[in-house]
Amino acid sequence: MSKALVCSCEDVTVSDVKHAVSRGFCDVESVKRYTGFGTGICQGKNCLSAVAALLEREKALKPEAVVPFTPRPPLYPTELRVLASAPVDESQPPVGGVPQELEHFASALRPEGSVPAKAKVVIIGGGIMGLSLAYNLALRGETDVVVLERGYLCAGASGRNGGGVRMQWGTPALIELAKRSIDLMKDFARDLGVNVWLRQGGYIFLAKRKDVAERLERNAVLHNKYGVPTRIITPDAARDIVPGLTMKDCLTAAYNPEDGVIFPWAFLWGYAQGCQKRGIKVETYTQVTGFETSNGQVRKVKTDRGDIACDTVVLASGAWSPEVARLVGVQLPNEPHRHEILSTEPLKPFLAPLVSVLDTGLYFSQSMRGEIVGGMGDPLEPAGLNMGSTLRFVKRFAEALIEQMPQVGSVKVLRQWAGCYDVTPDNNPVLGRTPGLDNLLQMSGFVGHGFMMAPAVAERMAQWMTTHESDELFTRFNLRRFAEGKLEREDMIIG
Ligand SMILES: Cc1cc2nc3c(=O)[nH]c(=O)nc-3n(C[C@H](O)[C@H](O)[C@H](O)COP(=O)(O)OP(=O)(O)OC[C@H]3O[C@@H](n4cnc5c(N)ncnc54)[C@H](O)[C@@H]3O)c2cc1C
Structure with a gap:
């Protein structure tokens, strides 16, 4: 066992990297995910070359296969309130983005x-x-x-993805599938020997428009019919569950304490x-x-x-x-549609449920590592396989999150990335x-x-x-x- 550190932010040792290799995780992207190296406050600036050298020395890969992981914006950890004030023309659709991820692997x-x-x-x-x-x-x-x-x-x-798991759906088929999935997730560690960090802190949906509030109310009735304990609560009751929510313009909320998040x-x-x-x-x-x-x-x-x-x-x-x-x-x-997401520096536990504003698609939760993880859809996003990250997204997300929870303005964003929803009609x-x-x-x-x-x-x-x-x-x-x-x-x- 070597206690020599290769990533001091995330406490990753030489032995941890060797262990990842022994489990078949040899390429840099996989080692990053398996050990967590490069996901801390230095964003990989201090540890990437050490891990790459170690992989080469261990002969885990051919030298030409030791390629760096995809760099993630922002360049430096940046406060949400700084991002919220970024100069972005919001009338323009979010074309492009950095980095343009490779369609072909080395x-x-x-x-x-x-x-x-x-x-x-x-x-x-x-x-x-x-x-x-x-x-x-x-x-x-x-x-x-x-x-x-x-x-x-x-x-x-x-x-x-954001690792959100919820039973609050609008159709019986999805409610029943999600219920069964969450039951299977509870047994995952026992059945498969891997801890997926399921935390059932609930989901709170907030509604600002009348038609959205009515949708929540209609769906809550359906949930109860299928054994899901969703309840409609007042904005004040939602604030009791998540102190600090401004509840600005919110008419109502739906809360199911049995929803939660996992580590994907x-x-x-x-x-x-x-x-x-x-x-x-x-x-x-x-x-x-x-x-x-x-x-x-x-x-x-x-x-x-x-x-x-x-x-x-x-x-x-x-x-x-x-x-x-x-x-x-x-x-x-x-149709593929890009969806962007970000993660902040870790904070002490303060947010039990995943909170989502159904009107805008804003969602945010706190991971088991303490990071705020969240995203928000973009009505101007064109269809296409695009996994680049945009300043437009972080600006829109930061504005919407701070409106809902002003005290997180000084929290720093460490990474943003994107993936594609696989959307059907x-x-x-x-x-x-x-x-x-x-x-x-x-x-x-x-x-x-x-x-x-x-x-x-x-x-x-x-x-x-x-x-x-x-x-x-x-x-x-x-x-x-x-x-x-x-x-x-x-x-x-x-x-
Ligand atoms: C930002 C974001 C947030 C999300 N949040 C949530 C959430 O909170 N909760 C939730 O339940 N879901 C969430 N989702 C959706 C969820 O991640 C997806 O629905 C799910 O992961 C789809 O799984 P999949 O196996 O179908 O697709 P994928 O995970 O995309 O797997 C498909 C695989 O096929 C491979 N492939 C493609 N072409 C080829 C080829 N020619 N040959 C061989 N392999 C190929 C790809 O490399 C890929 O790995 C989110 C998605 C995104 C993008």
């Missing part, structure tokens, strides 16, 4: 050797959906499964580890490049490390799903068989709530795939509904 990171020549099930996408499905298939005895991920685990939305990265690692222990291959830095089809079936999945013949293919590529589907001639109605997922390509299964379109849906959806999907019993979920959310116009819109979208 080829030196690609593992040597080919992918398996055949597998019963190939899952495209090593995000929460793909990994949780693979794990659930293994639990049901199906281990001839390969998961293909073009980057590192956590490269997609699953590694970029650990969740992915838990499922990936659970898959690997059961013999499932999770192939990172392996990109799907095409398909071979005949007689209405996908026969092979082509990758940059060889082809895999298979019986069933699952498309779980998040915001990239339309792009991957096009490779096999399938049109999905999903009715804000509901695309699941089940693909018309015309029966063995291509869809598992995408989870907008801004896939993380909290994954455990329950994966459980049902694995059951449906292995038993062939019918399950209405895969009919209700089938791709066909868009052509047939059978849409039931989900209205509790934030971010």
Whole structure:
């Protein structure tokens, strides 16, 4: 054991880095996430080169594969009130952003050797959906499964989200899925041996407009019908739960004490580890490049490390799903939309629930590490796969947060980043068989709530795939509904 520090902000030692490598987390992005190095107040300025040198010395990677992690703005830790006063023309849409994240990962990171020549099930996408499905298939005895991920685990939305988990939805299907997911999350550490830091501090939704207040009231009745203890509370009662909220212009609030937050990265690692222990291959830095089809079936999945013949293919590529589907001639109605998010320096615990202003999509919570983590949607954001960060976002977010909670103005932002929501026309997922390509299964379109849906959806999907019993979920959310116009819109979208 070496107690020599490589990252003094986050107390990461040489041994911690070696431990990450021994668990298969060898590239800089993965080591950063696994150990936490570079996520503290120095933003990686003091530790990145030490970790890179250590990885090279440990021969964890080829020298050309030791590439720095993506730098995150702001350049220096910056107070929210300074960001709120940034000169930004808010009438202009948020085009561009820095850094423009690479669509292609360094080829030196690609593992040597080919992918398996055949597998019963190939899952495209090593995000929460793909990994949780693979794990659930293994639990049901199906281990001839390969998961293909073009980057590192956590490269997609699953590694970029706010970790919010809530039962407060507008439709019975999502309420029930979220309830089941949260139950599964409670047992995650026992079942998978990884602590996902589930903290059930509740969610408080605030409403400023009358129509939004009515939506909260209507949905609370639905929640209670499905056993979710949401209650409508006055602005004063909300301030009792979160002292310091100004409640400016708020008409009402909805509170479910059983909602909460989790730590997303650990969740992915838990499922990936659970898959690997059961013999499932999770192939990172392996990109799907095409398909071979005949007689209405996908026969092979082509990758940059060889082809895999298979019986069933699952498309779980998040915001990239339309792009991957096009490779096999399938049109999905999903659209990627950038959503930005940030994290501050850590503070002592002061905020139990996640607070969201439903009118604007502002949300903020406090992580188990003490950081304020929050985001806010942007009505001017154009569709597209863009993961750059903008000054416009931090300005809008900081203004909205300070309006709600002025005392956080002097808290410093350490990092901002972005990911893509995988948006469908009715804000509901695309699941089940693909018309015309029966063995291509869809598992995408989870907008801004896939993380909290994954455990329950994966459980049902694995059951449906292995038993062939019918399950209405895969009919209700089938791709066909868009052509047939059978849409039931989900209205509790934030971010
Ligand atoms: C800023 C932000 C905040 C969010 N907050 C929350 C929240 O609080 N709670 C919540 O439940 N959800 C939240 N979400 C949504 C949630 O993160 C997603 O719904 C969920 O992670 C989607 O999981 P996925 O596995 O479908 O997609 P992803 O995690 O994006 O995984 C898809 C994977 O497919 C890979 N891939 C793409 N193309 C290929 C290819 N050709 N070959 C191989 N692999 C490929 C990608 O690299 C990616 O890793 C948020 C999302 C964002 C962006």
